[in-house]
Structures are given as structure tokens and as C-alpha cells.
Amino acid sequence: MSKKAVVIGAGIGGMASAIRLAHLGFETSVYESNAEPGGKVNSKHFGSYRFDMGPSVFTEPHLVDELLSINGVSNCDFEYQKLSISCNYFFDDGTRVALPHGPEKVAEVLHKDLGEDKNKVLRFLNKLRRNYEAVYPVFISASLHRFTQWMNVGIFRAISRIPKYGLLRSMDAVNRAQFKNPKTAQIFNRFATYNGSNPYEAPGMLNIIAHLELNIGPYIPKGGMVSISNHLFEQAKSMGVKFYFKQAVNEILHNNKRIEGVRIANQKIDADVVISNMDVHNTYKKLLNGFDGPQKILSQEKSSSAIVFYWGIKKKFPGLDVHNIFFSNEYENEFQKMFKEHELSDDPTIYIHISSKVEKQDAPEYGENWFVMVNAPINKGQDWEIMRKQLRQNILLKLSRILKEDIESLIEIEEYTDPSRLEQMYTGMHGSIYGNSSNSKMSAFYRHPNFSNQLKGLYFSGVTVHPGGGIPLAINSAKIIEKCLKRDFNLV
Numbered sequence: 408m409s410k411k412a413v414v415i416g417a418g419i420g421g422m423a424s425a426i427r428l429a430h431l432g433f434e435t436s437v438y439e440s441n442a443e444p445g446g447k448v449n450s451k452h453f454g455s456y457r458f459d460m461g462p463s464v465f466t467e468p469h470l471v472d473e474l475l476s477i478n479g480v481s482n483c484d485f486e487y488q489k490l491s492i493s494c495n496y497f498f499d500d501g502t503r504v505a506l507p508h509g510p511e512k513v514a515e516v517l518h519k520d521l522g523e524d525k526n527k528v529l530r531f532l533n534k535l536r537r538n539y540e541a542v543y544p545v546f547i548s549a550s551l552h553r554f555t556q557w558m559n560v561g562i563f564r565a566i567s568r569i570p571k572y573g574l575l576r577s578m579d580a581v582n583r584a585q586f587k588n589p590k591t592a593q594i595f596n597r598f599a600t601y602n603g604s605n606p607y608e609a610p611g612m613l614n615i616i617a618h619l620e621l622n623i624g625p626y627i628p629k630g631g632m633v634s635i636s637n638h639l640f641e642q643a644k645s646m647g648v649k650f651y652f653k654q655a656v657n658e659i660l661h662n663n664k665r666i667e668g669v670r671i672a673n674q675k676i677d678a679d680v681v682i683s684n685m686d687v688h689n690t691y692k693k694l695l696n697g698f699d700g701p702q703k704i705l706s707q708e709k710s711s712s713a714i715v716f717y718w719g720i721k722k723k724f725p726g727l728d729v730h731n732i733f734f735s736n737e738y739e740n741e742f743q744k745m746f747k748e749h750e751l752s753d754d755p756t757i758y759i760h761i762s763s764k765v766e767k768q769d770a771p772e773y774g775e776n777w778f779v780m781v782n783a784p785i786n787k788g789q790d791w792e793i794m795r796k797q798l799r800q801n802i803l804l805k806l807s808r809i810l811k812e813d814i815e816s817l818i819e820i821e822e823y824t825d826p827s828r829l830e831q832m833y834t835g836m837h838g839s840i841y842g843n844s845s846n847s848k849m850s851a852f853y854r855h856p857n858f859s860n861q862l863k864g865l866y867f868s869g870v871t872v873h874p875g876g877g878i879p880l881a882i883n884s885a886k887i888i889e890k891c892l893k894r895d896f897n898l899v
């Protein structure tokens with residue numbers, strides 16, 4: 408008889424886990440508290456505009472392809488295209504940098520627009536690529552907490568490059584030493600926010616995130632980001648995975664240090680394996696009575712949250728692209744406010760994602776769907792209504808000034824989300840998006856393992872555990888769990 412597995416949560420990490428469990432022969436069920444699959448990767452229509460509600464930057468699409476062809480049949484209708492401009496950067500003094508991807512092109516633009524030495528940029532991008540390739544087999548696609556996984560042929564290469572990672576300096580220190588123009592350092596610093604961290608504290612190692620966007624380039628899926636969720640959902644179902652929506656798991660059941668299943672209201676569901684895709688902190692707090700979990704890990708500073716305005720704009724802006732950043736003039740202060748004071752800066756860095764630049768059906772012919780996001784502190788009970796209204800004013804002032812248009816008068820549809828809503832919708836600890844921040848030199852070692860040391864049969868997937876934040880890493884968490892399961896259940 409096949410073993411039974413329950414996955415708590417149908418986020419990307421949960422669905423990737425379910426696909427891998429089914430592939431290993433487990434009878435797999437996914438219980439999701441919301442009404443639809445995808446977790447934060449979901450989509451909504453407001454009037455005649457469609458919005459992806461969460462992620463917008465898509466890298467490493469091969470990881471999704473791998474899941475869609477895991478059983479040998481390639482699910483070919485998952486399509487995506489590479490964007491030619493990785494991001495459009497706007498600075499307050501009028502400087503604008505439309506950054507492409509590919510080392511040569513990036514070096515050329517940074518030389519032309521910001522006066523950087525081309526060869527220096529090329530050497531730096533090459534170092535990031537080599538760092539990324541060195542840590543990938545040891546850290547990103549393996550469990551740091553299982554000697555048998557990270558002790559592979561890659562370990563010697565990874566160790567030999569340790570002096571090159573920038574482990575002892577902050578990203579900002581590395582980037583300022585590298586580039587002569589502070590604007591270039593600011594562009595590279597921004598990648599710390601891809602896992603909700605502060606570039607003035609996060610180790611220089613995190614610069615490897617830039618490799619994916621600047622050396623390789625970002626992609627956009629046909630149909631928007633939600634198409635990733637929809638395809639993983641269909642794939643899981645086609646492999647026999649059963650999904651149950653609006654079914655919040657209330658407790659993880661165990662006996663004699665071994666998993667027995669889960670409880671949903673008064674119903675007990677038996678399982679040999681439980682994978683929690685729920686925020687790991689809340690898994691302990693809300694589902695695991697009597698287990699506190701590893702306190703050193705769980706008490707680390709949390710990653711940032713976000714305020715997002717979804718604006719249907721009744722005009723086209725040819726000067727904007729799919730990804731656009733309007734930088735703060737006080738970048739360091741913005742992070743200080745966010746992480747130390749749990750406040751918003753009056754001069755926020757604004758990110759605008761416009762999928763309708765590529766996906767024409769996402770907005771009416773005369774307009775564009777603006778996903779306007781500002782990184783925000785976690786929910787500590789602030790008055791979000793007041794903060795959001797003030798932020799909205801600051802955003803409108805800044806955008807109207809730089810784009811030379813009265814933006815408010817162009818908004819014909821408006822919705823929003825904030826840290827408190829994010830906490831309610833996806834149960835992330837205090838609305839943090841990526842679990843622990845990486846704001847310490849040892850942050851990589853302060854993420855929860857993908858398995859429990861206390862309960863046999865309990866595993867953890869998603870962005871709040873190893874290897875970290877973002878869709879590719881959530882997918883990798885499931886890959887690591889598969890390796891653990893093979894060993895723990897002698898599944899060759």
C-alpha cells in the first residue's frame with residue numbers, strides 16, 4: 408500500500424512538493440485555507456484590468472519546466488519570454504538607466520550612462536556568475552543541514568571560492584568598493600530586497616541574486632505570473648494529487664516523535680508524511696502544540712513586507728517598461744526606517760510592474776495595469792490606513808514630478824494590499840514575505856532546515872525555510888525535501 412502524504416498550503420513550495428511526492432509514489436493531498444491554488448502567486452481582475460497580486464519578477468523558468476515534465480511528459484503549453492530590458496531605473500536628479508541583461512550589454516550601458524569601467528563591470532558580473540554556480544549544488548539545491556547532501560563534488564569548488572563571496576562585508580560595502588558611481592552601487596544593492604533584506608547589513612554574498620537578472624535576464628510567463636500557479640496545479644492534479652480548498656489545517660498530529668497526520672476542525676486525516684508550506688514560525692506556533700522549534704532560528708529578524716497599490720491607469724507611458732524602479736534619494740535611511748523603526752520613508756523607492764506592456768489583454772487598449780509596490784516594515788500593529796494614505800500621497804508626488812503627469816487623475820481603478828492584509832491572507836509571520844531576513848553575516852545558517860529534527864515525517868517547504876526567498880528557491884526547497892524523503896524512506 409502506498410504511503411500517505413499531506414501538504415499544508417498550495418503555495419508554489421507546496422505544489423512543487425506535492426508534485427515531487429506524487430512522483431515518489433505517495434498518495435498526496437493538499438489542504439489550502441484559501442479558495443484557490445498558488446498562495447501569493449495569484450491574480451485578480453479589477454474592472455477591465457488584470458493584476459498579478461504578488462510576484463512579478465520571474466527567473467530560472469527551467470525549474471518550473473522541470474516540474475512540468477517530471478513524469479516524462481512535457482507540459483508544453485507553459486510559455487514564457489525573456490524581457491529585453493531587465494529594469495528601468497529612475498533617479499531623482501533625472502538620470503535614467505534602462506538596464507538590459509547579458510554581461511556585455513550591461514557593462515556597455517553602465518559605462519555609457521554611469522561612467523563605469525566596462526572591464527571592471529564584466530569582471531564583477533563574471534565573479535557573480537562563478538559564485539552562483541559554486542554555491543548552487545552545495546547550498547541552493549541541497550540541504551545545508553544534511554551532510555550527505557552538501558558533501559558532493561561541488562563542495563571543493565564552493566570552499567575554494569569562500570574569499571570571493573564577500574561574507575564579511577555588507578552588500579553595500581562590496582558594491583561601493585566595486586563601482587565609482589554610487590548610483591551603480593544602489594542598483595546592485597537593490598537585489599537585497601529580493602529576499603526582503605537590507606543591503607547595508609546583508610552580506611556581500613547576496614550579490615549573487617543579481618547574476619540571475621543581469622547575466623541571464625528576467626522572463627515573463629504567457630498569461631502572467633499566475634500561469635506558474637495554474638500549470639503546477641494542473642500538473643499536480645494530473646499526477647493524482649487531491650486538492651482541498653478552504654480547508655485550514657488546525658493541528659499537526661504526532662505520537663512517539665512520529666507524524667500521524669493532521670487535524671482539520673474535528674476531522675483527523677492520517678498521513679505518514681506532512682509537509683508544511685505554511686510560514687514555519689506559524690507552523691510551530693499554531694499547529695505544533697508542545698513544540699517550540701529551534702528558537703535561535705525562529706527569533707531572527709524578519710524580512711520586509713510590502714504595500715502594493717493596484718492602479719488601472721487610463722493612459723499609456725511609452726517611457727516605462729515591464730519593470731521600473733524610482734529610487735529614493737535616501738536609500739540607506741529607507742532601510743533604517745523599515746527595519747529599525749518599523750516605519751515608512753517619506754521618500755520611498757517605488758517599483759512599478761506593468762505586465763500589459765507584454766500581455767496586452769491585461770489592460771484596456773488605452774491604458775496600463777500598474778502594480779505599484781513599496782517595501783514596508785512587518786506588521787507590528789501600526790495604523791496601516793494612515794501610513795498607506797501618506798505613502799499614496801508621497802508616491803503620487805514623486806511619480807507626477809518625474810513623469811511630468813498628474814498621475815492621480817489617471818487612476819480609474821484602485822485596490823491595495825498592506826502588511827496586515829498579507830498576514831491575514833497567507834499567514835506569514837507579521838506579514839513578512841520571506842520569513843527571516845538575511846540581515847546578518849550568518850543568515851544562511853539561520854534558516855530553518857527542510858525537515859524536522861524532532862518529528863519523523865515532518866518537512867518544510869517554501870520561502871520561510873532553507874534555501875530562502877523567491878519562487879526559484881521555494882521550488883528548490885521541494886527538491887531538497889525529495890532528496891530527504893528518498894533517504895528517510897529508503898526510496899532509492
Ligand SMILES: Cc1cc2nc3c(=O)[nH]c(=O)nc-3n(C[C@H](O)[C@H](O)[C@H](O)COP(=O)(O)OP(=O)(O)OC[C@H]3O[C@@H](n4cnc5c(N)ncnc54)[C@H](O)[C@@H]3O)c2cc1C
Nearest residue numbers: 416418419420440446447462463464655656869870877878
Ligand atoms: C507583493 C509581493 C511581491 C513578491 N515579488 C516576488 C517576485 O517578484 N519574485 C519572486 O520570486 N517572489 C516574489 N515574492 C515572493 C513569492 O510570493 C514567494 O516566493 C512564492 O510565492 C513562494 O511562496 P511559498 O511557497 O512560500 O508559499 P505562499 O505563497 O506563502 O503560500 C503558502 C500557502 O499556505 C496556505 N496556508 C497557510 N497556513 C495554512 C493552514 N493552516 N492550512 C492550510 N493552508 C495554509 C496559505 O493560504 C498559502 O496559500 C513576492 C511576494 C509578495 C507578497
